Amino acid sequence: MPMNSTSSVFLARSDLQLLIDRLAEQGFEVIGPTISQAAIVYDRIHSVSELPQGWTDRQAPGEYRLERREDDQLFGYVVGPHSWKRYLFPPLTTLTTADLTTNGWQMRAADDNPPKYAFLGVRACELAAIRVQDKVFLEGAYVDPTYQRRRQNAFIVAVNCTQAASTCFCTSMETGPRCRSGFDLALTELPDGFEVEVGTPAGEALLLQLPTTPIAEQQLTDAEQRRQQAVDQITRKMDTEGIRDLLLTQLNHPRWEEVGQRCLSCTNCTMVCPTCFCSSVEEVADLEGQHSERERRWDSCFNLDFSYVSGGPVRRDIRSRYRQWLTHKLASWIDQFGSSGCVGCGRCITWCPVGIDITEEVAALREVGHDNK
């Protein structure tokens, strides 16, 4: 639901704590940006003081550094290694338990009572990523109950980017930087507070409990300029024209070999990607053989045993594993879920130890003149 500026209000910076408090009072576990191990990560927060006030991030291929800002903005950074997927699709989940009884093995679904999450600081590319995972986990032939239980109660406070990293390319993927849907409330940070937009009735209800004031014309202009600054700072591009057919007909392009030489197959890109959803299911048994559990953990198509079949792995070389990742993300994802699996957040570029840039790879794969038959 597009919001026009007349429907937004102003929330003073000093009242942001009340937003967190109201959410907590309503039983939400509030997750927001904090600093840990020299990165901005999403963690449980209780107070505005835990936000990365006055910090920003500098990002480049294979590079991420926190730096001091000249001002004391709370959301003056872009995105870190975490995404909200770690809360909606936890890295480790017990799916089922099995107990040996006098009547043989009895299996049941594992207990799973996740908290009601409220996410504070969700960026436009991340809203898009949640939408992508909704399609994967909720809208196919099978619904994933773990994701569903977390997703259905989540309250989302989005934040519009007012700056971009060198690795951002959300404008190419048409996912940002402006938050347009998928949030309950959306904030744009101003020096002394926030322009607040309402996305849902739940957001509106919460907003009614906060001491907001009408927003001044000047503040609206300021907010718009700040959002435009993020747009203007985005320099990275990916040409997505016809990308599905392009990639699926370039399966023997020499570039795969070339990038396979550089890629370490470390799995970083898939771990930081906000849409990658692959997992493995493992057996965790007790020592007595009376009790056992099925555990699901994040997996990656870059792991050698990911494609293991009786004769050995199908994707034996890094070339074929990188090809699987890229063609899935940008091409076959469209067949499977009706949209690209890439939201242009740039995490895979930043967190690649050797700085492989997905946008460069696509550009290289576009180069014609190769015989791919």
Next chain:
Amino acid sequence: MTTNKTNASGEPGGVSPRTMSENIVRGLTPSGSPAGQVVAEPWGYHTVRIHEITPEVADVATYHLGFDDSAVAVAYRFQPGQFNMLYLPGFGEVPISLSADPRSSTTWAHTVRAVGNVTQKLASSKVGDTLGLRGPFGSGWPLHTAEGHDVVIVAGGLGIAPLRPAIYELLRQKNRFRSLTLLYGSRTPETILFEHELPEWSQRGMTVQLTVDRADAAWSGSVGVVTLLLDRLSLNDPQQTSVFMCGPEVMMRFVGKSALARGIPESQLWLSMERNMQCAIGLCGHCQLGPTFICKDGPVYRHDHLAPFLNVEGL
């Protein structure tokens, strides 16, 4: 030479084919869903008990499983080519195709080669032991697309297991097809599966041709790969011929080539694929091949839907 599905622990389990849900084929399964039957709780296991174990050939046995819950037993249905996930707590889970008559009985047959942790544990199980089962998953052989055709079944090794329910169904509805032929390749004469049933299948009107990779002194039949049987098969009318195949991927590649060379339309070639499968519901990502998830879009595919991806190494 196994067409078992495989999980991450290196576990080929059973075999499996079925129709794919990929766009066009989705419409072919009567009930529309990928499996033809929606499994409400994808991680929900039923307790099953081993009612009978039939040793087949070396390392291969058929496990006849019955549901403890009689309501589940009554409701359970599968299409030829579909598979179940069999769960041995403490060891893990494997995808195994159903291998007997879909209209059979009170027990459900799974023909399994013992090759990994889970299947080896299964091989040491006894009648009366319990395990977990969820399924059926995937799509079945779209036999109705072959009505009026000469039907050729091509099986390699354990690949015959997921085809066996289709064979029963074809024999039962024999008058709806012009002819039925089974071309079956085995490594040696000792590893021919369901050998004792072959005479009955012949008697009921199916032409059965066998070949082995390595013969012994007693073998008087064909020697060589199963593709040769197809090359030599006299075809009534290639345009009205349907082929259902399951076996090692390399076998199916060559059977596909041979069938196309014989003038059989690609839209009438069906094959069952194998990849690592862990969830069986298209959510774990392991079994992808090109745009498809083999567990839910396959494992039975129409040849032309997979053709662009079959000949690329390491997809």
